[in-house]
Amino acid sequence: MxxxxxxxxxxxxxxxxxxxxxxxxxxxxxxxxxxxxxxxxxxxxxxxxxxxxxxxxxxxxxxxxxxxxxxxxxxxxxxxxxxxxxxxHQPEQHLRSVLARSANDEIEEKCQRLIAILTKYGVNIDSLGLTGSMLIGQQKKGSDIDLVVYGREAFRQTRQAVKQAVAEQQLTALDLSLMQDNFQRRGGELNFEEFAWHEARKYNKAAIDGTKFDIGMVSLLEELVVDHRHYIKQGISTLKAVVIDDQQAFDFPARYLIDNEMTPEVISFTHTYVGQAQAGEIIEVAGAVECDSASGQRRLVVGSTREAIGEYIKVCRDL
Incomplete structure (x- = not known):
């Protein structure tokens, strides 16, 4: 790997x-x-x-x-x-060490039980790692469990396992309190109702006994598209378009191909907008326009800073 x-x-x-x-x-x-x-x-x-x-x-x-x-x-x-x-600090090594010993605290104990539940639903433990505060032993009582899943197919299987485990009440969807806490950390430019609607359908977050966990994907090297293009920023823009390809929606960075001749690609470096839209949906995007200096082809980048002030992706819904 x-x-x-x-x-x-x-x-x-x-x-x-x-x-x-x-x-x-x-x-x-x-x-x-x-x-x-x-x-x-x-x-x-x-x-x-x-x-x-x-x-x-x-x-x-x-x-x-x-x-x-x-x-x-x-x-x-x-x-x-x-x-x-x-x-x-390597996530997969640290997860193995946490699983191989007695838990040091309540969060580690929940992490061990979470992994047991995911493996029961078919997740390969060798595709998982542990990042965030737990990777350096800095978790506190209210900390999240941040899992890494290596590989696109393993990630799809893990999301499916989360969805099934929630349906069978082995895990729980985020309640209002956890969703609000998630919103305070990551809400960005969306209001709470918009944020919660998008989050609830991703199945990359849920809870175990009141502790939120998150799964994030890291691509296998053979899955990566090497981009040698040289980009020049051209200011902030907003557009609406139909998503025509969402296969890399959970990648880092997330990538959406859209039905826009001038700007056919949306990229997100912000975790908030990973998995945000599905093929066939109309989205509104605000981000930094970048232009390939050789071809002139443009793309819209959301998350030009970690906080992504003024930048967002949201599905246009009939409310």
Whole structure:
């Protein structure tokens, strides 16, 4: 699953000697560096989670070598040289270690039971990993369980397992409280009713005994489409179009092909809009227009920042 010469995948965490933990966001190296975003900093012996603005400010002031401007994507993110990685936190290895021992807390105990339920419904345990706060042992009483599923087919099977387990009351759909909590973290530009409608039909989130869990997909390397195009940003735009292909709707980044000659592709780097629309549906999209400098072909990118202010994808429904 991992390449020997570049063993880094999205949803991994990498830790540096300065007490910084970055979340990997890219499958491929960027000028021999690992594309990532700073997520945790060490503060008086504790790990503190920070947002994009805090991360950029901290790196600009103290560690500018980790700031990175991608010429290919005309985007700014963070990047770390492999030789600066002190610890490489790998989700599949950590999940195995959690399953192989007694649970350290209530969240780990629920995680162990969740995996048992998913495997009962046909999920291959070898396709799973554990990311988020649990990957670095920073979970608290109210933490979510963030699972990684490796491979598109394994992810489809895991979503189906979640749907079936919810129907048979082995797991529960998000109640109002958990959905509101999810909305507060990720709602972005949608109102609560819009957000909840989209979320409820994805089956990439549910709950076990009141604890929310989330499944996110990481593609197998043979499933990736290598994009060597060079993009130039051209401002923000809004459009409506029919989704004609949703096969990569749960990928990272999510990709939707739409019936729009000028802008045939919508890309989302924001988890909120993963799995947001299905083929045949009309969507409204607000995002950053990017133009391929060679062909002139455009695409619309949602999530040009993690918080995606002013950017969204929503299905146009007859309410």
């Amino acid at each position: 991992r390449e020997a010469d570049f063993p880094y995948l999205p949803k991994d965490f990498i830790q540096t000697a300065e007490g910084l933990i970055f979340a990997v966001v890219s499958y491929h190296p960027h000028q021999q560096k690992i594309g990532c975003f700073l997520r945790y900093i060490e503060n008086q012996g504790q790990w503190q989670k920070i947002d994009t603005e805090q991360a950029n400010r901290l790196l600009a002031r103290h560690y500018p070598k980790y700031l990175f401007k991608s010429l290919q994507f005309d985007a700014e993110f963070h990047a770390v040289k492999p030789e600066d990685v002190e610890i490489h």
